[in-house]
Amino acid sequence: MAGLKIGIIGAGSAVFSMKIISDLCKFPNLSDSHVVLMDIDRVRVENVLILAKELASYFNSKLTFSIVDTIKEVVDGADFVINTAMAGGHGYLDLVRSIGEKHGYYRGIDAQNYNFVSDYLNLTNWNQFTLFLKIARTIEKYSPNAWYLQAANPVFEGTTLVSTQTGIKMVGFCHGHYAVEILANYLGVKEYEWQVGGVNHGIWLTKFSTKDGKDLYGKLNELSEKINFDEFKPTNPFDDQLSPVAWDMYKMYGLFPIGDTVRNSTWKYHRNLQTKIKWYGSPWGGADSELGWKWYVEQLTQVVNVMDMFAKMVKNGTKIDKLRTGTPVDDYLKEILSDKLSGEQHIPFINSIVSKTPARFVVNVLNNGKITNIDNDVAVEICATVCGEEFKFEETLIPKRVVNWYLKPRILLAKQALDAFLNKDVKLISDILERDPRTQSSEQVEKLITELYPIVIKNMKQIEEQV
């Protein structure tokens, strides 16, 4: 038994925490771990504690739990620290977006070519970057051997920032690559080999074949010719892996974009709601339109409310497997209670590290030559087999078209965003905006900066001052 201490920062995110804890229950090696929960929302994290204990008991697991108030308490003595916190929450997202829109920046100033995911800020999230560094530096000081697993967005910039600014052991995780399954289902293929590579939210299907090595791209091409794109009807705003934009990006870049990559190309697909609807389908125009994002936030709110209700019901004696609300949240819970793993990579990764059981993951780590033709000092998302603390990275060949027309400009944006943050230099933000298609004049940029950046800086300072 490992007897690990595993910290979760942002543990008030109930679905994520339940998934993590459910996964922990399913690895006998890890079931005597102690899980430390931290969240600035005390009510929510206490609700999560109630559900977590009940879940552990449901799985007959020996997991123990505690709630702490400071990053230092999470980190001190920890073997793994998982960070899923979003500094400022959705309130902050809405605020900075609305100030952007007030000054003519549709969907906010963080919406830029190759970066349109609405909770993936990199220009206005100096609070989030500060939090990342604060956690990392606390690890460096109090638990230098601990692993830092970053689930919080922006994973690309965050992993790059922490990996270049500190010396801790770190991996960024995302689950976008599971969307490969959607393509396989579309082809009616049950067993297949696949590989993705690129940067987080900018990953590409670099291998896709049958078990006996027959390339499946040919089949994709065949079927694509028969698609009537006008008929595409998404079942929800996130249902975009087979949307017209995904196929159009495939045509442009030569590889299939996977997962959230489909949300992240150019203004061609994002210019306005009408354009978004054309490419991502009616009625929402994808997850990042005003309509799609509203849908998502409503879903989230419902989940949060239901989880709070679940916690109260459990407190009042209802068994966890008897919880029902008649909402889609029931399905989340059903999955969490099933035998299957959640799909989040964190706990299987911890298991591979601790138990030296080799397993394959899609990880975000500093490039350092893993993918050629792109900078070494940025985080790439790449397939690797992990066993103990050894990573065996797969050779990942990304064609020049993707490198020069997608990855390089995306990487440049990340570097510029991090440069502005590290130097706290709003002049650099202005430079990005002077090149923004939504900018009509330097006065517009100046007015935006004058209103927005005092707020950005105030929120960053709040994080600096928090424990």
Add this chain to the structure above:
Amino acid sequence: MAGLKIGIIGAGSAVFSMKIISDLCKFPNLSDSHVVLMDIDRVRVENVLILAKELASYFNSKLTFSIVDTIKEVVDGADFVINTAMAGGHGYLDLVRSIGEKHGYYRGIDAQNYNFVSDYLNLTNWNQFTLFLKIARTIEKYSPNAWYLQAANPVFEGTTLVSTQTGIKMVGFCHGHYAVEILANYLGVKEYEWQVGGVNHGIWLTKFSTKDGKDLYGKLNELSEKINFDEFKPTNPFDDQLSPVAWDMYKMYGLFPIGDTVRNSTWKYHRNLQTKIKWYGSPWGGADSELGWKWYVEQLTQVVNVMDMFAKMVKNGTKIDKLRTGTPVDDYLKEILSDKLSGEQHIPFINSIVSKTPARFVVNVLNNGKITNIDNDVAVEICATVCGEEFKFEETLIPKRVVNWYLKPRILLAKQALDAFLNKDVKLISDILERDPRTQSSEQVEKLITELYPIVIKNMKQIEEQV
């Protein structure tokens, strides 16, 4: 005596050819060279021949001359081939710019962040790229030991293209770095050390000190604080080295931009005529506004007409040192007839190669590690001492700010432009335009492409078919 054969393609450009020939007369080692002139404008090249012979005779030089009709004839047996030709000439520039403007692209589609010089096309100049490659491949075939000296724009993309696509010996030349002198004069400094580096039309003052090593940047900073930018009055549209935009770029990038670099930053300075006037001064708003460019073309036309007249006068017996018109062209001629070298680097460079006389040049050559942090497979502009065929490149340190905020995006544009050309793929041009601040809709892009690219391709084919 070397007995060289030196070819000039685009030799109808009388001022350039006269400078080259005047320089040749001043190097005793090279004065028995044979100069081969080629230009698709037969009248103009014949006029140049008349003036060239007269000039050689004025300097008592043994230079000989001939006119040829084909690239093969220029190249065959040549030791050096100088290319200054602009495929399609100003008529083509005007045509592609006007089609761009018709579709909402102020100053044409080639005007992009970091590339605003009006005769430095890289998106619509498939004719020019074709010409570059045609000359280079002819050299590869018929005179593989000849040096190709490229004076024609775009020097950055052209040098990159030829150097990566062929194996010939090549250098790109520009004279932008002479603008360092303007800064020195401004400081009242007579003797100084300097170094520039970057990419063509994107070079930066990496060293600037007194002979005894005292940094002159401090003095620049001091003086800059006393400048009243509202009072800046350019003497002509090209008088921009001390314009508000130059100082603003210095503030943003941390090094002083030199020469045409001042014309090449972001839309911040180029959004419209009013913006250009604000930054480059009244009345023209710099060389690349509609007013500045009109001024320049009028000057050029005057020079061409005067040169034609000079040729006629010489033909009728007037001695070259007696030619007068009362126009600024008289000054050009005076300089050409003086003892001084023209300032064009080509002939001193040829002399250093042939006579093994070490001299310092600013050359455009493939990077291959010369400047760190930027791609190896693009041409950089860098200081080098040349002696024989040996180049000693100066260590050139360019700060990250310039690399990440200027050079990398500029380089990316060059790579994308060349990719579009090499694959003749208008889809790639569309992608660039979809990200263009002037684009309002995909329909706008499509209409522009539909009208413009058949013309681009037709003009490219004409070059392919010419001899």
